Amino acid sequence: MGMLDQLLHGFSIALTPQNLLFVFVGVLAGTIIGILPGLGPMSAIALMIPIAYGMEPTSAIIMLAGVYYGAIFGGSTSSILLNAPGVAGTVATSFDGYPMALRGKAGKALAIAAISSFVGGTIGVVGLMAIAPSLASFAVSFGPTEYFALMVLGLTAVVSLGGRNLVKGLVAAVIGVMVALVGIDSQTAIVRFTFDLPELYEGVEFLIVALGVFALAEVLVMLNRRGRGGARGGVTSLRLSGGELRRITPPTLRSSVLGFFTGVLPGAGATVASFLSYSMEKKLARDGDTFGQGNPKGVAAPEAANNAAAVGSFVPLMTLGVPGSGTTAILLGALLVLGVQPGPMMLTDNPDMFWGVVASMYVGSLVLLILNLPLIPVFAKVLNTPKAVLVPLVVVFCVVGVYGLSFSVFDLGLLAAFGAIGFLMRRNDFPAAPLILGLILGGLMETSMRRALQISGGEWSVFVTEPISAGLLAVAVLSLLPAVVRALRGRRRPGPAAPAPAAEEEARDRAPTPRG
Amino acid sequence: MSGPTTEHPGGAPSGGSARRARRWNPLSPVAPERAFRFSPRTLGVAIGLFALGYLALAFQMPDYTAVSVPVQPSTLPRWLGVALLILAVLLFFQRAPEEEAPAGPAAGTAPGSGDASPAPSEAADGGAPGEEGARLGRLEDPRLETGLFVAALCVYVALFEPLGFVLSTALYLGSMTWYLGYRRHLATAAVALGLPFALYAGMTWGLGVVLPSGPLPF
Numbered sequence: 001m002g003m004l005d006q007l008l009h010g011f012s013i014a015l016t017p018q019n020l021l022f023v024f025v026g027v028l029a030g031t032i033i034g035i036l037p038g039l040g041p042m043s044a045i046a047l048m049i050p051i052a053y054g055m056e057p058t059s060a061i062i063m064l065a066g067v068y069y070g071a072i073f074g075g076s077t078s079s080i081l082l083n084a085p086g087v088a089g090t091v092a093t094s095f096d097g098y099p100m101a102l103r104g105k106a107g108k109a110l111a112i113a114a115i116s117s118f119v120g121g122t123i124g125v126v127g128l129m130a131i132a133p134s135l136a137s138f139a140v141s142f143g144p145t146e147y148f149a150l151m152v153l154g155l156t157a158v159v160s161l162g163g164r165n166l167v168k169g170l171v172a173a174v175i176g177v178m179v180a181l182v183g184i185d186s187q188t189a190i191v192r193f194t195f196d197l198p199e200l201y202e203g204v205e206f207l208i209v210a211l212g213v214f215a216l217a218e219v220l221v222m223l224n225r226r227g228r229g230g231a232r233g234g235v236t237s238l239r240l241s242g243g244e245l246r247r248i249t250p251p252t253l254r255s256s257v258l259g260f261f262t263g264v265l266p267g268a269g270a271t272v273a274s275f276l277s278y279s280m281e282k283k284l285a286r287d288g289d290t291f292g293q294g295n296p297k298g299v300a301a302p303e304a305a306n307n308a309a310a311v312g313s314f315v316p317l318m319t320l321g322v323p324g325s326g327t328t329a330i331l332l333g334a335l336l337v338l339g340v341q342p343g344p345m346m347l348t349d350n351p352d353m354f355w356g357v358v359a360s361m362y363v364g365s366l367v368l369l370i371l372n373l374p375l376i377p378v379f380a381k382v383l384n385t386p387k388a389v390l391v392p393l394v395v396v397f398c399v400v401g402v403y404g405l406s407f408s409v410f411d412l413g414l415l416a417a418f419g420a421i422g423f424l425m426r427r428n429d430f431p432a433a434p435l436i437l438g439l440i441l442g443g444l445m446e447t448s449m450r451r452a453l454q455i456s457g458g459e460w461s462v463f464v465t466e467p468i469s470a471g472l473l474a475v476a477v478l479s480l481l482p483a484v485v486r487a488l489r490g491r492r493r494p495g496p497a498a499p500a501p502a503a504e505e506e507a508r509d510r511a512p513t514p515r516g
Numbered sequence: 517m518s519g520p521t522t523e524h525p526g527g528a529p530s531g532g533s534a535r536r537a538r539r540w541n542p543l544s545p546v547a548p549e550r551a552f553r554f555s556p557r558t559l560g561v562a563i564g565l566f567a568l569g570y571l572a573l574a575f576q577m578p579d580y581t582a583v584s585v586p587v588q589p590s591t592l593p594r595w596l597g598v599a600l601l602i603l604a605v606l607l608f609f610q611r612a613p614e615e616e617a618p619a620g621p622a623a624g625t626a627p628g629s630g631d632a633s634p635a636p637s638e639a640a641d642g643g644a645p646g647e648e649g650a651r652l653g654r655l656e657d658p659r660l661e662t663g664l665f666v667a668a669l670c671v672y673v674a675l676f677e678p679l680g681f682v683l684s685t686a687l688y689l690g691s692m693t694w695y696l697g698y699r700r701h702l703a704t705a706a707v708a709l710g711l712p713f714a715l716y717a718g719m720t721w722g723l724g725v726v727l728p729s730g731p732l733p734f
Binding site: 174178389392409413423428453 | 548551552553554559563570573577578580582586588590592596599600603604606607610652653658665669670672674677681685688689692693696697698703704711712715725726727
């Protein structure tokens, strides 16, 4: 019974003219922003949040989800045409997409990208429907202890998969949590780190940080590069032959499934999924040695995988309320501002939203397909936007977004400061996603830590004696191991991987210093 | 926390420029690949100082005594400060990033060529500004250029309320687009005048978000 009815109900929500319009607007805006070199899904969502604020929560999340997969598709367009992936998730696409474009098959590559994105997205949604309800019913039993462990896991997973440098990722995560703690403490009403500035009593609005660290920092990086890295890309025929379609079908299907499950895992988002599927297909294909020289399968596989993973990453967000990636962290931040707390109860408390979003994903994939195939030549023109125009425009959009939210010039100053911080982070290879995740999870983490300790009567050992929590924390530590091993193998460093001391101390320590 | 945070970017470059001054004449332009990149040592020191300041504040924080609570408001900040300090030390002892193969040329976070060897593109980039149209800005040194850009942003923010949204944005958009080297001045003027007004109209009358109007009568 249930699911199909609920899905139909979801469609009845997603297909209202208003929401249909929002899907359309979201996908369109996401694609355009995603095409612009340098601006990825995180910047796209952050830039669109101010528009979503005035909207009804369901419509808002439907639109933002559209922005998300639109931006991923847009990123593949600039990967293929310019060899300049706007997003890490589409780097793998450029391996074969750009060679195809060089051989005059840009149109074909874009069409393959659009079709396999559609397939990946659709298979991802089916997976989301299948997994989310059972995961949510399992997660209903989670208490604050488990949630604390889960958030630690989310943070360490993003850190360990996010960059080459573990220490820098952890620094970003810790600073993110620090920013989250600014303001009046919700439990004790003690003012923390506000320097007696009343503007900071409410804490730092996450949108300011998101716009500063992503969009504004991106613009500064563009400026620092002196606007290099742009070329003219022409689009040729989009038509695919039946034989080509048949060739890309199996890789697309396989990569969709692989991508979805990769996306569900915390930390492993679209980027990991696309690289995994690319290397899998390269091994599986009989013509694997032509990968990298413009093999259509090498475009289809990562495109299917990154879209499926984008949908997959909604599973932990919607069922656990814990984002598994930087992008879903920004979405979570938006939801919290809209007054929606995603989590296991969302399915029962707010089924309209859950099923509306699921249905809108089907619709969104379809819109993406019918919007993109005919409009690809138009989108390609977006790539020619002169950077001298683009740079000040992005700044203005950031300023309007922040001011429209808080009406405070102080916050604009904060925006500039976070832009500078984000720029310095980018220039020095500090990943920005852990910072955002830390910022969004920081407050939740402290709350659940307090509740857990309240229940346990101040026993810190509760985090390691509860089986689920202990398991999650163990996975969190394990998730950092590969990075530690890599670091130790690569260079000599004064042992960052000290063996775990007393378990109790370790459990507390892990939040701020999740070192294995 | 904005205090220490904003002090952080200020702290990092000052340490860096001291180091740069040893190696190059600070007045000579630097390749974009190298601008604002600091050695792990500099970063470690900057982050360590920030962590110390943060810890000092965390230990001054009053305890909550009305009811006994297992987690004081200062508990988590103290751990975070300690954690950051440890990470800063680890960072300090990291080796400078080795030469990375230019895997993603010109794309995204193309790793700069570190500090060891002068990037070959430096001469081409700084010395011969050939494709003027493709290049953003006018100054030789990307550090100054970035500083100027941030300064312009600060001026924009400062004028935001006194001048109102439309005037300040038009001023900012027009001057920045012109400065960055877009040479179709008619298009610049159209964007600089049209967009702020359209945004203002959309936000104020469409979404009900009131932006400052400044001296303009609407």
